[in-house]
Structure formats: C-alpha cells, structure tokens
Amino acid sequence: MLKIDNLHAYYGKSHVLHGVSLEVGKGEIVALLGRNGSGRSTTAKAIMGLVDSTGRIEWRGQEILGKKPFEIAHLGIGHVPENRDIFPKLTVHQNLLLGQKGSGKGSRWSFDDMYTMFPRLKERQHTEAGVLSGGEQQMLTLCRTLMGAPDLIIIDEPTEGLAPKIVEQVGQYLQKLKASGISVLLIEQKLTIAMSISDRALVMGHGSIVFSGTPESLRSDPRTRKEWLEV
Structure with a gap:
C-alpha cells in the first residue's frame, strides 16, 4: 500500500533523511525503531507532507510527495504525532x-x-x-x-506517558486494527511492545535504514541492537 523509495528530507539546510526506502503492506504492522534523532519522526512527517522532501512516496500506486497534509489524510493515511496536537x-x-x-x-x-x-x-x-x-x-x-x-495509521510513540496496563491495551488494539485490514507504521522506542506485535522491524540510524527484517531476526542480532538501539 505504502512504498517509499530514496526519500531525503530537510529542515532548511539540514539534511535529515538520507535515501530512506521502505514498504508497508495491507494489514501489516511495521515497527520503525531507533534512538531519538535517528529520523523516525521525520520519516512520518515526510509521508504526511510536513517537511521538505525529495524521492518517491507512493500510496496505492499514486505519488503523494508534494501533496498537502489534508490531501494525504483524505486519501486514507492517518497520523498520530508524538506531540499529540x-x-x-x-x-x-x-x-x-x-x-x-x-x-x-x-x-x-x-x-x-x-x-x-x-x-x-x-x-x-x-x-x-x-x-x-x-x-x-x-x-x-x-x-x-x-x-x-484511515487505511494506514502512522503512530509516533503511542505508549509514551502511558501506564503499563494501558500500554498493553494499546498493543492489543493495534492488533485489532491489523485484523480489520488497517496497516500500521509504528514508531516506537519500547522494544517489548514493538517486537511483540509487529510483522517486520526496521531500524533507523543517522537518517537511514540500517536494518530490515523480522522481529525474530532482530532479536538474534545483538550487534545491531547494541549499535543502533540500546542506550
């Protein structure tokens, strides 16, 4: 449904994303992981037309890069920002x-x-x-x-500030979204929930995708976790 290829994003003269490519299929939960400042939230903003970007962002085969945020939302992409708004x-x-x-x-x-x-x-x-x-x-x-x-929901740090019981509830509801055919791009720092509900895991570092695979393959890759995720 969502396909991103060679995405670059900028805040003024600051070059933040460096050739990001990823896909999210129908009814799929994809976790986008990484430390603060790795480019995860900027990726979400680029998809929603909130930052200057180049490359390709296709939604159901339609190029949406350059469209206004409200136009992108009306095409069926929902965004839950980290700052809540x-x-x-x-x-x-x-x-x-x-x-x-x-x-x-x-x-x-x-x-x-x-x-x-x-x-x-x-x-x-x-x-x-x-x-x-x-x-x-x-x-x-x-x-x-x-x-x-929305048919795709991009959700940025949904468990931030929530009690453990509510965090578990959010995870269960995201799985219900998946079961109903809704796709989820989950930006999260808490590896426990991300790894337990996602179909695929992507890791970002310095504005690029440095790992792509299943949660199981990430669990068995201590080098990637240590270099790009662990504090």
Whole structure:
C-alpha cells in the first residue's frame, strides 16, 4: 500500500533523511525503531507532507510527495504525532468529532468504539482536552485519528506517558486494527511492545535504514541492537 523509495528530507539546510526506502503492506504492522534523532519522526512527517522532501512516496500506486497534509489524510493515511496536537479548549468529545470525515456516516469506528477502547476518555468526554494528563491526551489523539477511518495509521510513540496496563491495551488494539485490514507504521522506542506485535522491524540510524527484517531476526542480532538501539 505504502512504498517509499530514496526519500531525503530537510529542515532548511539540514539534511535529515538520507535515501530512506521502505514498504508497508495491507494489514501489516511495521515497527520503525531507533534512538531519538535517528529520523523516525521525520520519516512520518515526510509521508504526511510536513517537511521538505525529495524521492518517491507512493500510496496505492499514486505519488503523494508534494501533496498537502489534508490531501494525504483524505486519501486514507492517518497520523498520530508524538506531540499529540489536541485542541486544548475543546472537550474530549468535540476533539473526536473533529476527527470524522464528512458526516461520519459509514465510518468503521464510532464514539462508542473509542470509549470502549479507553474508558477513561468516556469518563472525561465533557472535559476540556487541555486539562487531561499526558497519557489521556495520547489516548485522545489516537482515537481522534481513528475516527477519520484511515487505511494506514502512522503512530509516533503511542505508549509514551502511558501506564503499563494501558500500554498493553494499546498493543492489543493495534492488533485489532491489523485484523480489520488497517496497516500500521509504528514508531516506537519500547522494544517489548514493538517486537511483540509487529510483522517486520526496521531500524533507523543517522537518517537511514540500517536494518530490515523480522522481529525474530532482530532479536538474534545483538550487534545491531547494541549499535543502533540500546542506550
């Protein structure tokens, strides 16, 4: 579904991505791993048209490099950014409402689905999002993106700030997304969850892909883990 070839990205004169190539198939969870500053979040932003980039980014065979972020979103790609980007003065329910496309009819996800996924959001559905805890805001951002019924969701550090029980719940729900045919590009530092739910693992270092393989092959590659992942 998503195919990236020889992607370079820039922040002004700073050259951040150096020839990144990767693919995400239908109903596949691909983990994009690496230390902070390795280029993972920039890759997500490049896909969504948020940074200056060159190369090729194809979505279902269509070139999307150069399109505006809202155009890319309407093609079926959802982005859960690391900084959350909630609307602080709107309630939880209003934030979810803004995630819907059009009237929301025919969406594969409902408000009840989101509140079942995270009961805490149901409890706080009439609360302004700006007063939520960091973990609650992370839940809200994930659910707001799902309300747009994406076919691919790029999720950046979804477990950051979440309690261990909620981390496990997020992993289970990402697997449910996969079972429903949704593709996931998971940017994560916690190897435990990434390795347990992903079909393939990619490791980034210095703006390039330095490893591509199965979680099992990464587990059996201590050299790669030590050089590019372990602190």
